[in-house]
Amino acid sequence: MTGCEPENFIKGVKPEYLQALHVQDNDYLDDRHIxxxxxxxxxxxxxxxxxxxxxxxxxxxEIVKYLxxxxxxxxxxxxKFAVSVGRHLVSIFDS
Numbered sequence: 683m684t685g686c687e688p689e690n691f692i693k694g695v696k697p698e699y700l701q702a703l704h705v706q707d708n709d710y711l712d713d714r715h716i717x718x719x720x721x722x723x724x725x726x727x728x729x730x731x732x733x734x735x736x737x738x739x740x741x742x743x744e745i746v747k748y749l750x751x752x753x754x755x756x757x758x759x760x761x762k763f764a765v766s767v768g769r770h771l772v773s774i775f776d777s
Contacts, residue, residue: 703739719767748764
């Protein structure tokens, strides 16, 4: 949305300015607030960039749009899957 891939932005900003992340995927057109891997961003590259700059801050999902179409009874399962995605991203960072 800014003309800069997130992984390139991460590598170009002073690490002390990265304290907390609003983590969500998008389609390069709008701030979609969807679960990583359901949009267009390259999550392996993003996590690698975070590791390369020594990121130590928070990692908070902002995935309201991901959840909004699920019926109430599926929300707990959708959230459990979101946790799995988050753990996968952390495993990329840790590897």
